[in-house]
Amino acid sequence: MTIELYKENSYIKECTAQIISVNERFVVFDQTIFYPGGGGQPCDQGTIKQDDEIYKVVKVKKIDGEIIHEIDRPLHDIQQAVIMRIDWSWRFQNMRYHTLLHVISGYLYQHYNASATSSQIEKDYARLELAFSPEIIGKIPFEQLEQSLKKLLAQPYNVHTKTMSRREAEQKEGTIKTIVNLLPASLSEVRIVQIHNIDEQACGGTHVNSTTEIGNFSIIKLQNKGATKRRIKIQLD
Structure with a gap:
């Protein structure tokens, strides 16, 4: 192993x-x-x-x-x-993007009960797809999302990782339970990434130690992917 x-x-x-x-x-x-x-x-x-x-x-x-x-x-x-x-420049860029994707999905889950359905980091941008309830999606001020995220990230937050048993993870409130259910049944321990009280998620990827390392970013595109789904494209400066 x-x-x-x-x-x-x-x-x-x-x-x-x-x-x-x-x-x-x-x-x-x-x-x-x-x-x-x-x-x-x-x-x-x-x-x-x-x-x-x-x-x-x-x-x-x-x-x-x-x-x-x-x-x-x-x-x-x-x-x-x-x-x-x-290749450190490639790794660090992906760490920054990955952490930012956690922040966005955590923010939208807390405020609008959004569920992240997929994400992908590309060479020059990253995207995040989310599903919302039909009752709330029309009330979300997407045009203010970038400003809201930057206001949130004006304060530094540490990023922590920990390991917990699968049983414990399955009993956690929030989106962790959904992700854990998609993991192989043979996996008895789950790695958790936590960003203050913004996001707590099962994840095996790499992240920065502090949100200050994300740096500046822009939301470059917002796409409708169905009546209750949106795709957000972000780009680091």
């Missing part, structure tokens, strides 16, 4: 790792700083260094509990340890 160092500390940029298994360009290590993607967040990018050889990490995926690193060519030595380095 690979130790997922990014879950313990999203700010680790480099580490050493031992090879567990190799299948041509696909490698599993004893530990990794590479996030394999999921929950709308793309996988990390970066390199793996072995002696003087540097290999580009093409893709990282989690398959049947294994984190598989696809590199640009086979390793020259399958016994020797490697040095992992992530």
Whole structure:
């Protein structure tokens, strides 16, 4: 089982790792700083260094509990340890976007009982889709949402992660219960991301430690995706 160092500390940029298994360009290590993607967040990018050889990490995926690193060519030595380095600018941008998506979904859940149905972080923007009750959607001042979010984030809030049992998570009020029900039945523990009293959610992704690190942002588009659904597109400055 690979130790997922990014879950313990999203700010680790480099580490050493031992090879567990190799299948041509696909490698599993004893530990990794590479996030394999999921929950709308793309996988990390970066390199793996072995002696003087540097290999580009093409893709990282989690398959049947294994984190598989696809590199640009086979390793020259399958016994020797490697040095992992992530593309920090890419990782940090995704951390900022991911945390902001939590803030938006938490704000809209608290004020308008919205349910986030999907999210995706792209290269230059992120999107969030939400469902609202038909009774309330016409009363929501979407044109003031950006201003309301920036007013909320004018104060700094810490972002915490913790692990709880699946049973405990299923008994929590709010949206955690919904997300937990979608997780594999074999998962006995759930990682929770909490942003003050703004949002508390089951999530395996990477986030900043404080909302001050999100920085400035804009809502660049609001789309109708049905009578009770809206898609919000955001862009970091």
